[in-house]
Amino acid sequence: xxxxxxxxxxIKEGKTNQINSAIQxxxxxGMQLMDGALKTLCQKELISVEEAMSKxxxxxxxxxxxxxxx
Numbered sequence: 027x028x029x030x031x032x033x034x035x036x037i038k039e040g041k042t043n044q045i046n047s048a049i050q051x052x053x054x055x056g057m058q059l060m061d062g063a064l065k066t067l068c069q070k071e072l073i074s075v076e077e078a079m080s081k082x083x084x085x086x087x088x089x090x091x092x093x094x095x096x
Contacts, residue, residue, distance in 0.1 A: 028055050061088045068092055 027033060032048050035041075049057045064078040065088065075092060082088040 028052065028057055030055060059083070061091070064088060065091055 027045070027049055030052065032052070033045060036044050036048060046059060049059055061082050061084055064073070064082055067073045068075055068078050078088060078092070079085045
């Protein structure tokens with residue numbers, strides 16, 4: 027996560043539930059969600075699916091994404 031103006035404002039205003047959406051729409055700034063990074067690492071075979079699942083924020087969603095991606 028990059029502490030851009032939008033992220034800082036959300037934190038300041040207590041709207042932390044909106045941060046994931048801001049991260050998803052800020053990929054051009056190099057931001058990505060943890061589960062997306064785990065998916066990439068699995069696809070590059072740098073970590074196992076089991077390791078990714080143990081670290082995922084939403085293991086069920088990651089499992090589905092990985093199934094579709096392989």
